[in-house]
Amino acid sequence: MTKKKIKGSELTIQCLERLGTELMFAYPGGFSMELHQALQKSPIRVILPRHEQGGAFAAGGYARATGKVGVCMATSGPGATNLISGIADAYMDSIPTVFITGQVPTHMIGKNVFQETDIIGVTRPIVKHSYLILSAAEIPQVMAEAFHIATSGRPGPVVVDIPKNVQQEMIDADFSGMDNIKLDVYEESIQVKPQESDIERIRAAIAEAKRPCLYVGGGIISAEASKELLQFAESFNIPVTTTLMGIGAFPDRHPLSLKWLGMHGTYYANYAANECDLLLAFGTRFDDRVTGPVATFAAGAKIVHVDIDLTEINKNKVADIGIVANIKDVLTELNKEPLYKDYAEWHAMIRQWKEEHPLTYCKNTETIQPQYVVERLSALTNGKAVIVPGVGQHQMFAAQFYDYSEPRQLLTSGGLGAMGFGLPAAMGAKLACPEKIIVNIDGDGSFQMNIQELGTLHTEDIGVKMIILNNQHLGMVAQWEDRFYGSVRGNTVLGSTRTERPYPDFVTIAKGFMIPGREVYRREDVDAAIEEMLNTDGPFILDVHTGYAEHVLPMIKPGGTYKDMITE
Amino acid sequence: MSARKHTISVLVQNKFGVLSRISGLFSGRGYNICSLTVNQTNDPAISKMTIVTEGDDAVLEQIDKQLKKLIDVISVTDLTGSEFVERELLLIKVKTKDAEERAEVIQLTELFKGQVVTVNHGELGIEIQGRAAKIDNFISLIEKFEIVEFARSGRVAVSRTEGASSVI
Numbered sequence: 001m002t003k004k005k006i007k008g009s010e011l012t013i014q015c016l017e018r019l020g021t022e023l024m025f026a027y028p029g030g031f032s033m034e035l036h037q038a039l040q041k042s043p044i045r046v047i048l049p050r051h052e053q054g055g056a057f058a059a060g061g062y063a064r065a066t067g068k069v070g071v072c073m074a075t076s077g078p079g080a081t082n083l084i085s086g087i088a089d090a091y092m093d094s095i096p097t098v099f100i101t102g103q104v105p106t107h108m109i110g111k112n113v114f115q116e117t118d119i120i121g122v123t124r125p126i127v128k129h130s131y132l133i134l135s136a137a138e139i140p141q142v143m144a145e146a147f148h149i150a151t152s153g154r155p156g157p158v159v160v161d162i163p164k165n166v167q168q169e170m171i172d173a174d175f176s177g178m179d180n181i182k183l184d185v186y187e188e189s190i191q192v193k194p195q196e197s198d199i200e201r202i203r204a205a206i207a208e209a210k211r212p213c214l215y216v217g218g219g220i221i222s223a224e225a226s227k228e229l230l231q232f233a234e235s236f237n238i239p240v241t242t243t244l245m246g247i248g249a250f251p252d253r254h255p256l257s258l259k260w261l262g263m264h265g266t267y268y269a270n271y272a273a274n275e276c277d278l279l280l281a282f283g284t285r286f287d288d289r290v291t292g293p294v295a296t297f298a299a300g301a302k303i304v305h306v307d308i309d310l311t312e313i314n315k316n317k318v319a320d321i322g323i324v325a326n327i328k329d330v331l332t333e334l335n336k337e338p339l340y341k342d343y344a345e346w347h348a349m350i351r352q353w354k355e356e357h358p359l360t361y362c363k364n365t366e367t368i369q370p371q372y373v374v375e376r377l378s379a380l381t382n383g384k385a386v387i388v389p390g391v392g393q394h395q396m397f398a399a400q401f402y403d404y405s406e407p408r409q410l411l412t413s414g415g416l417g418a419m420g421f422g423l424p425a426a427m428g429a430k431l432a433c434p435e436k437i438i439v440n441i442d443g444d445g446s447f448q449m450n451i452q453e454l455g456t457l458h459t460e461d462i463g464v465k466m467i468i469l470n471n472q473h474l475g476m477v478a479q480w481e482d483r484f485y486g487s488v489r490g491n492t493v494l495g496s497t498r499t500e501r502p503y504p505d506f507v508t509i510a511k512g513f514m515i516p517g518r519e520v521y522r523r524e525d526v527d528a529a530i531e532e533m534l535n536t537d538g539p540f541i542l543d544v545h546t547g548y549a550e551h552v553l554p555m556i557k558p559g560g561t562y563k564d565m566i567t568e
Numbered sequence: 569m570s571a572r573k574h575t576i577s578v579l580v581q582n583k584f585g586v587l588s589r590i591s592g593l594f595s596g597r598g599y600n601i602c603s604l605t606v607n608q609t610n611d612p613a614i615s616k617m618t619i620v621t622e623g624d625d626a627v628l629e630q631i632d633k634q635l636k637k638l639i640d641v642i643s644v645t646d647l648t649g650s651e652f653v654e655r656e657l658l659l660i661k662v663k664t665k666d667a668e669e670r671a672e673v674i675q676l677t678e679l680f681k682g683q684v685v686t687v688n689h690g691e692l693g694i695e696i697q698g699r700a701a702k703i704d705n706f707i708s709l710i711e712k713f714e715i716v717e718f719a720r721s722g723r724v725a726v727s728r729t730e731g732a733s734s735v736i
Binding site for chain 2: 120121124125128129130132149183185186189309310311313314315318
């Protein structure tokens with residue numbers, strides 16, 4: 001009873017099918033073409049990005065939109081090194097992704113042959129785990145482990161490097177290795193359940209508290225725990241602030257919502273987190289953009305920190321109660337016995353902060369302010385779109401002024417802060433959720449970094465809507481120049497002095513890619529333009545000329561505390 | 569919090585690339601490895617690393633957790649603070665100008681329960697094994713002779729208590 005012999009490349013692709021992959025982003029080359037040949041016999045849809053970096057961010061966008069594994073493939077050498085920003089982004093934001101790279105044949109590894117890079121070595125500090133496969137027999141077990149590791153515990157990127165001779169090796173079509181994953185120690189570490197004593201300690205801390213505050217992050221979204229969070233916040237009557245990555249984990253319009261905190265977070269979120277006497281840090285990591293100088297952050301509070309990743313406890317901020325557990329389990333346990341207190345003074349104080357310093361901007365009627373565009377988009381989509389920004393000022397405006405109510409509604413490069421993320425990630429999100437409106441709100445700088453993906457939108461018919469908040473500057477750096485460097489422009493101007501019009505002409509570029517678009521110069525045209533974009537089938541680009549005038553506010557200057565917040 | 573030396577015993581999967589993951593964990597965070605010894609255990613699928621490192625309590629806590637987080641790591645035991653036996657090995661070659669110097673080197677070696685392992689004209693090779701402090705002490709005494717070649721191993725260690733300090 002001999003099994004049918006197939007190539008290692010076919011075995012790899014059939015493993016992907018069995019692991020539930022319906023779609024992947026892949027750019028071929030000499031050392032991955034065997035895998036592409038195998039894909040021609042597979043039901044897996046292959047999206048050809050126009051740059052491997054676009055494919056890597058798109059896989060991240062796909063995973064962020066759904067929680068499913070984003071799969072991206074590239075050839076060896078330059079193909080693989082072009083994935084680096086996407087891998088680092090997935091690592092920083094804990095996004096479940098598997099990156100497959102072609103490699104030179106095993107007998108040529110180490111000889112500096114054409115398109116050889118030690119990609120396992122290059123990616124080592126930015127992966128959750130990685131594999132170099134030396135024999136086709138390893139493929140089923142490695143693929144199953146890679147998917148399991150990427151999605152479980154604290155999710156993250158896994159790299160699988162497959163030499164060409166392994167792809168070509170003839171082998172039995174035997175998938176039993178997929179049931180043979182050997183990750184006992186890892187498995188134990190991610191299955192850790194909260195102890196009854198842990199739950200009691202949290203409950204006791206809440207019982208003592210007069211000014212409790214929830215500070216929650218992307219862990220709530222990864223753990224699919226936003227329902228449990230809502231129930232907890234309401235039944236314990238505790239206000240909630242999220243991190244940038246946690247946006248959508250708790251509805252913006254909820255009376256207990258403080259929106260998000262940190263460098264450009266709301267006044268009231270920063271005040272509440274810093275002046276509380278009990279900080280419940282759930283699924284979050286005390287990032288520097290949240291805390292500022294960490295010793296001063298929530299200095300008077302008892303800190304409860306729950307995270308699935310043991311290294312996060314006491315890493316940036318020492319916790320009074322540190323618990324390694326899945327936040328969904330912890331919230332479920334806490335919700336069994338609600339401890340409702342009215343905290344009248346505390347809520348009154350927060351209400352006063354909200355009234356005195358609401359999240360707003362100095363409105364005018366002459367120019368198109370970027371905040372206004374985001375507000376109008378929010379209104380015209382009823383707060384139902386998925387927003388995928390690039391990185392910079394426009395990213396902060398998109399996070400501040402769109403009305404988020406659901407998890408996975410803002411997909412943003414939070415930790416790495418990678419410009420060029422928006423367009424390809426939006427592409428991945430639209431492929432994952434074709435029924436949703438996906439809007440890439442971008443800056444003119446970020447957009448140009450992966451502008452070639454317009455080609456993918458057209459050829460694959462991916463209906464991403466794009467709004468460029470075009471200020472002809474690298475706005476965030478320019479803002480820092482204005483605030484801290486006497487407005488000296490250090491190569492932060494993107495516009496051209498050799499033409500009268502804003503540069504480049506994005507709508508004409510899009511036309512070359514056969515994608516329709518429209519430019520907007522007047523405030524009164526914004527609504528109609530957004531309507532036109534939403535009502536046009538397929539991709540559409542809206543180039544909105546905002547000019548460079550607005551700063552992202554409020555702002556806590558680098559090194560400052562919440563008391564140093566700039567509000568105008 | 570003051571920095572002190574810790575001896576950490578780590579059991580890992582005996583796979584290629586594991587050492588670079590572990591050394592990268594230290595170098596990427598600016599943590600220092602004072603010494604590192606690795607060899608396979610009685611189970612050839614598993615290797616034991618003994619790492620001597622230095623840091624305050626917060627650094628040691630991170631090292632312990634970051635090691636545990638690596639997929640290929642089976643167990644991590646910080647032996648410092650408990651009773652354990654540690655050994656290092658020194659192989660050293662020194663020049664001996666005349667019979668008098670040779671006699672002195674041999675005497676010193678015997679005092680440290682070491683052995684002469686190579687003999688050449690005007691040169692002796694010596695093996696000393698023992699605790700790090702003993703090796704340090706020997707080196708400080710032998711330094712008055714001209715050292716030709718010097719090889720000192722990292723540390724290996726086991727706990728003194730009954731049963732295993734980690735799985736093996």
